[in-house]
Amino acid sequence: MNNIVICGIGLIGGSIAKGLSKNNFNVYVIDSNLDSKNNAIRNKHAHEAMHSVEEVKKLEDAIFIFATPPKTTLEILKKNEWLLSSKFSVTDVTSVKTELIKYLKGFDAENFILSHPISGSHLSGFENSSENLFAGKTTIISSLGSSKFHLDRIQNLWKSLKSNVIELDYENHDKLFSLTSHLPHFVAYSLMKVLHDNNIDISTYAGGGLKEFIRLSQSSPEMWGDIFQSNAHLNKHIDELVEKLIELKELSSSKDGFALKEYLNQFKQ
Amino acid sequence: MNNIVICGIGLIGGSIAKGLSKNNFNVYVIDSNLDSKNNAIRNKHAHEAMHSVEEVKKLEDAIFIFATPPKTTLEILKKNEWLLSSKFSVTDVTSVKTELIKYLKGFDAENFILSHPISGSHLSGFENSSENLFAGKTTIISSLGSSKFHLDRIQNLWKSLKSNVIELDYENHDKLFSLTSHLPHFVAYSLMKVLHDNNIDISTYAGGGLKEFIRLSQSSPEMWGDIFQSNAHLNKHIDELVEKLIELKELSSSKDGFALKEYLNQFKQ
Numbered sequence: 293m294n295n296i297v298i299c300g301i302g303l304i305g306g307s308i309a310k311g312l313s314k315n316n317f318n319v320y321v322i323d324s325n326l327d328s329k330n331n332a333i334r335n336k337h338a339h340e341a342m343h344s345v346e347e348v349k350k351l352e353d354a355i356f357i358f359a360t361p362p363k364t365t366l367e368i369l370k371k372n373e374w375l376l377s378s379k380f381s382v383t384d385v386t387s388v389k390t391e392l393i394k395y396l397k398g399f400d401a402e403n404f405i406l407s408h409p410i411s412g413s414h415l416s417g418f419e420n421s422s423e424n425l426f427a428g429k430t431t432i433i434s435s436l437g438s439s440k441f442h443l444d445r446i447q448n449l450w451k452s453l454k455s456n457v458i459e460l461d462y463e464n465h466d467k468l469f470s471l472t473s474h475l476p477h478f479v480a481y482s483l484m485k486v487l488h489d490n491n492i493d494i495s496t497y498a499g500g501g502l503k504e505f506i507r508l509s510q511s512s513p514e515m516w517g518d519i520f521q522s523n524a525h526l527n528k529h530i531d532e533l534v535e536k537l538i539e540l541k542e543l544s545s546s547k548d549g550f551a552l553k554e555y556l557n558q559f560k561q
Numbered sequence: 562m563n564n565i566v567i568c569g570i571g572l573i574g575g576s577i578a579k580g581l582s583k584n585n586f587n588v589y590v591i592d593s594n595l596d597s598k599n600n601a602i603r604n605k606h607a608h609e610a611m612h613s614v615e616e617v618k619k620l621e622d623a624i625f626i627f628a629t630p631p632k633t634t635l636e637i638l639k640k641n642e643w644l645l646s647s648k649f650s651v652t653d654v655t656s657v658k659t660e661l662i663k664y665l666k667g668f669d670a671e672n673f674i675l676s677h678p679i680s681g682s683h684l685s686g687f688e689n690s691s692e693n694l695f696a697g698k699t700t701i702i703s704s705l706g707s708s709k710f711h712l713d714r715i716q717n718l719w720k721s722l723k724s725n726v727i728e729l730d731y732e733n734h735d736k737l738f739s740l741t742s743h744l745p746h747f748v749a750y751s752l753m754k755v756l757h758d759n760n761i762d763i764s765t766y767a768g769g770g771l772k773e774f775i776r777l778s779q780s781s782p783e784m785w786g787d788i789f790q791s792n793a794h795l796n797k798h799i800d801e802l803v804e805k806l807i808e809l810k811e812l813s814s815s816k817d818g819f820a821l822k823e824y825l826n827q828f829k830q
Contacts, residue, residue: 504773
């Protein structure tokens with residue numbers, strides 16, 4: 293029987309626990325939040341709660357999953373470097389990897405596989421987790437020169453959660469997500485600030501266009517604060533967006549309606 | 562029986578035709594697109610197709626609805642100023658009013674009521690129109706010193722389409738929508754341009770955050786080109802957004818994780 297240790301049982305970690313505990317895995321959970329841990333044990337989403345990462349040493353073998361925000365993952369890992377020379381397969385779940393990769397490159401950590409399930413939500417916390425969170429969604433895994441044994445194990449882990457798995461070059465991971473996920477969230481927060489400063493009652497007048505910006509701005513401040521601080525590619529793309537806003541503003545202010553419509557038409561699928 | 566003339570049967574005009582023709586109104590349609598007109602007549606969404614606005618003069622009384630983009634509305638109106646001194650009630654449906662109001666102020670047009678149904682879609686055209694487009698949605702109407710007779714008629718028109726009607730001071734209309742609708746669309750187009758210039762395959766990697774930006778950027782270039790050119794408030798708010806993007810970027814680049822999380826937390830509802 294496979295041992296799974298989940299460090300951090302928020303939305304993602306909780307969903308992994310719920311999915312795998314149904315799937316005949318031995319699930320161990322670590323979290324500073326006692327309520328979440330008790331809830332997981334009581335409802336049989338986990339087999340045992342552990343008090344510290346140290347305690348994991350008692351297991352012969354396991355897949356160890358960091359389901360913590362990027363900065364926390366790095367902090368815990370630095371205190372538990374023994375994980376990187378253990379027999380365990382280790383993975384994470386966050387959408388920003390730059391700092392983690394920089395750190396891991398200092399080791400010959402063939403047992404660490406980077407994972408990123410594209411299945412986030414503006415909701416957060418164990419109470420919103422679901423065994424089906426990953427079903428039918430894509431999970432990206434990246435190898436840092438890892439052995440086939442560990443790569444296969446992590447791949448099968450996500451397949452057990454009914455996720456489609458894509459292997460992607462780790463160097464392209466952060467670049468891709470800075471554009472497709474982090475920049476949209478960054479913009480949503482900035483736009484909400486403009487509306488807030490203009491004293492707009494968004495609840496009454498939010499047409500279709502605004503609703504999604506409101507939803508994105510409800511995302512976890514802890515998680516997104518970490519992501520905004522960690523993704524080295526993001527600042528460049530914010531600058532590009534500012535450029536494009538000014539470019540489109542100038543085009544709109546010119547009298548050239550034809551060029552403006554051509555511009556807006558280029559994104560039609 | 563009430564006569565309704567709909568000038569322009571795209572998404573909005575078509576939806577009005579479909580809704581009112583079921584509702585015992587006499588529906589006349591004007592559109593340069595013959596297919597849409599024939600389609601409307603064939604499927605009994607309209608009683609008669611007219612060739613020009615001139616032809617409306619043959620009607621004793623009617624509600625005349627401009628369901629055209631803002632610039633087109635103004636062009637047609639300028640060629641048919643007789644409408645403003647007729648017995649007809651006249652209204653429009655667009656989400657930007659500045660130019661129209663500037664023009665109407667030159668007349669004592671007590672028969673013109675401004676309407677704005679908040680029920681848009683990224684879809685456009687008669688083929689996507691629906692008799693239920695306005696049901697349960699809000700329509701804003703604004704008076705320019707109009708008589709109660711015309712105001713009541715336009716109010717009842719939208720109620721017949723099952724829309725909730727709110728009367729709003731016309732001076733606040735464009736300001737409000739520049740923030741809640743036009744700015745989100747403007748940002749969506751700009752963000753898509755950044756992704757496009759970075760050669761991102763958005764179909765494979767679009768997580769939850771990006772989907773709505775893609776949807777907004779699929780909106781009608783004719784309509785949104787007109788709106789971006791017409792809303793005098795928009796440029797100011799684009800500048801504010803650029804400021805906020807830079808403000809948040811600086812906060813993210815500082816080491817102050819606490820202040821960043823406080824910032825992101827202020828939009829939690």
